Amino acid sequence: MDEVSIHYLLTLAELALAPLTAALLLKVRAPYGRHYEAGWGPNVPSWIGWVLMECPATLLFAWVYFLGDFWRNRAPFLLFCIWQLHYVNRTFVFPLRLRSPDKPMPLAVLLSGVAFNCLNAYINGRHISHLHQYAEDWVFAPQVWVGLTIFFVGLSMNLKADNMLFHLRKGGETGYKIPRGWLFEYISCPNYFGEIIEWTGWAVASWSLPGLAFAVYSAGNLGCRALSHDQWYRATFSKYPSRRKALVPFLL
């Protein structure tokens, strides 16, 4: 089988993983952060877990990208830069900002994240720099500007929401509080909403099946986790705002 066929099958596999992961997460809460439970085998401190889990999305993606024949072209390089803008933060900055960095993360969660990120880095990195040749003027195409706008709206929402969550804990606090203000008045998880918007923007800008697979996977994964967070908030805080939705303002 040639690489194009293998790459296509792997992309379809990621698309198929989206509903499978969502179905699983509706039954079992991914056991990290507030949903951590003992009994999932050995653990690592969560800051180390985040760095190792996200490394393939940054480093493997870069390696695959620079192996491609078209890495010097403008359009793939633009896509590469915005991908790395997100993932350098997620891999090397976000874990160092955690307020409870030593909280346990099961090795099983770390390894499943590594496996997904390897698959995702390969299908997306290889598509943009080698398997698809974007025209030199692709950077002026309407999809790119619409996609970039969506991406940056999502990125700013994700960063702002993560930042607000970090600031809920003062000093050595480790517990949870009801987030207030901004999009938190409408939804429990604006960081997840922003991330889904981001990858939708990347899918539009890259106009690719691997980009679509990642956006769909993020929606399934983070959508279900948002529902779990929302249920957890309601079970934990009797005064949790009743009209707040989980993920999408006024809808879900």
Ligand code: NDP
């Ligand atoms: P959470 O919202 O569960 O937590 C983010 C951080 O804020 C954690 O350090 C958490 O602490 C803290 N926090 C959250 N809520 C509160 C609260 N009410 N009071 C005090 N502290 C709080 O996000 P995740 O950890 O699941 O994800 C982190 C980032 O990674 C997000 O931006 C998400 O979008 C992204 N992500 C993307 C995925 C994808 O498929 N593309 C998959 C998973 C995550 P603690 O750790 O102690 O709970």
